[in-house]
Amino acid sequence: MTPAARRTDWELADRLHSAAIHLLRRARRTDPRTGVSAAQLSALSVLMGGPKTLGDLAAAEQVRAPTMSRLVSEMKRAGVARKLPDPADGRVVRVHATAKGRRALARGRAMRVEAIRHLLARCDPEDQRALEHAVGFIERALGQRAAPWRSATSDRS
Amino acid sequence: MTPAARRTDWELADRLHSAAIHLLRRARRTDPRTGVSAAQLSALSVLMGGPKTLGDLAAAEQVRAPTMSRLVSEMKRAGVARKLPDPADGRVVRVHATAKGRRALARGRAMRVEAIRHLLARCDPEDQRALEHAVGFIERALGQRAAPWRSATSDRS
DNA sequence: GATATTAGTTAGCAAGGCTAACTAACTCAA
DNA sequence: TTGAGTTAGTTAGCCTTGCTAACTAATATC
Numbered sequence: 595m596t597p598a599a600r601r602t603d604w605e606l607a608d609r610l611h612s613a614a615i616h617l618l619r620r621a622r623r624t625d626p627r628t629g630v631s632a633a634q635l636s637a638l639s640v641l642m643g644g645p646k647t648l649g650d651l652a653a654a655e656q657v658r659a660p661t662m663s664r665l666v667s668e669m670k671r672a673g674v675a676r677k678l679p680d681p682a683d684g685r686v687v688r689v690h691a692t693a694k695g696r697r698a699l700a701r702g703r704a705m706r707v708e709a710i711r712h713l714l715a716r717c718d719p720e721d722q723r724a725l726e727h728a729v730g731f732i733e734r735a736l737g738q739r740a741a742p743w744r745s746a747t748s749d750r751s
Numbered sequence: 752m753t754p755a756a757r758r759t760d761w762e763l764a765d766r767l768h769s770a771a772i773h774l775l776r777r778a779r780r781t782d783p784r785t786g787v788s789a790a791q792l793s794a795l796s797v798l799m800g801g802p803k804t805l806g807d808l809a810a811a812e813q814v815r816a817p818t819m820s821r822l823v824s825e826m827k828r829a830g831v832a833r834k835l836p837d838p839a840d841g842r843v844v845r846v847h848a849t850a851k852g853r854r855a856l857a858r859g860r861a862m863r864v865e866a867i868r869h870l871l872a873r874c875d876p877e878d879q880r881a882l883e884h885a886v887g888f889i890e891r892a893l894g895q896r897a898a899p900w901r902s903a904t905s906d907r908s
Numbered sequence: 909g910a911t912a913t914t915a916g917t918t919a920g921c922a923a924g925g926c927t928a929a930c931t932a933a934c935t936c937a938a
Numbered sequence: 939t940t941g942a943g944t945t946a947g948t949t950a951g952c953c954t955t956g957c958t959a960a961c962t963a964a965t966a967t968c
Binding site: 788790803814815816822823825840841842843 | 923924926927931932933934
Binding site: 631633657658660661665668683684685686736 | 944952955956958963964965
């Protein structure tokens with residue numbers, strides 16, 4: 595790779611990084627209106643794929659088991675999740691989203707996506723093609739297809 | 752707008768949202784290696800534009816004054832920032848990044864951008880054109896040009 | 909059946925949000 | 939010019955959400 599090409603790559607990566615940060619900061623503005631904390635919304639999004647064990651949830655959320663244990667207890671108290679014993683293994687706890695939890699997640703996600711859709715309102719067909727191509731590329735590069743939604747926890751980037 | 756077009760917009764916004772989340776989650780992995788907390792890195796990035804008052808910093812970081820006051824005190828203790836009195840107004844504190852702080856920020860940012868650049872390594876010229884177009888569009892839509900860098904604080908999205 | 913492993917919980921600490929209440933400094937009008 | 943109001947920042951104290959260490963209970967293994 596020539597130095598010039600490398601510099602171009604760096605600049606593109608930098609701009610992509612910055613754009614992603616600011617895009618999410620914008621999208622996140624509506625989160626408090628869901629009435630559920632960001633960490634809980636994020637965990638709920640994982641549960642949309644079906645019930646999960648505490649360990650699976652912790653792994654998906656990239657937190658340690660005690661953190662998820664406490665978070666799920668709070669979610670239970672808030673009425674957005676249920677804890678059920680695993681019939682086959684007495685150690686395992688299966689966590690389910692409640693209808694209330696699903697509604698909160700749907701609301702939060704809809705508000706975030708609506709904020710982004712609003713940003714995209716002015717895109718012409720060419721912009722749209724470029725965005726679709728770019729998003730598709732990023733999805734492939736990250737090795738993700740139907741990527742789950744995650745809410746912000748405390749992250750500012 | 753036809754229902755179909757609207758659904759397409761929604762889907763694109765949703766995918767863009769998800770891609771941004773996962774892109775940043777990937778980029779953030781290297782942050783701990785800077786030896787400076789994410790919140791401090793983010794504040795340092797604001798200081799790259801020159802000294803700021805505590806209030807300006809708090810506004811830029813979207814936190815309250817006491818939060819920034821404490822954060823800057825920790826940054827001072829860590830040697831990445833200085834607090835200087837404002838000669839014209841005795842109430843005002845001017846915060847400067849130190850050389851150590853600038854180095855930490857540069858290191859963190861370089862690692863993040865390198866992670867993204869690594870993801871982009873396989874992009875062909877067409878992908879690159881689409882990415883540049885898409886990033887340019889997002890930058891314009893967000894009304895930002897030379898966007899400052901912000902580190903994650905605790906946000907998971 | 910004894911031992912090791914695994915899933916989850918509890919306890920306690922740190923970072924980083926917040927509000928309330930305070931001090932010090934500045935502004936302005938009587 | 940001085941007294942009231944405003945503004946910048948700090949302190950104190952709370953909450954959430956990370957963490958590790960140490961524990962219990964259940965399962966697996968030899």
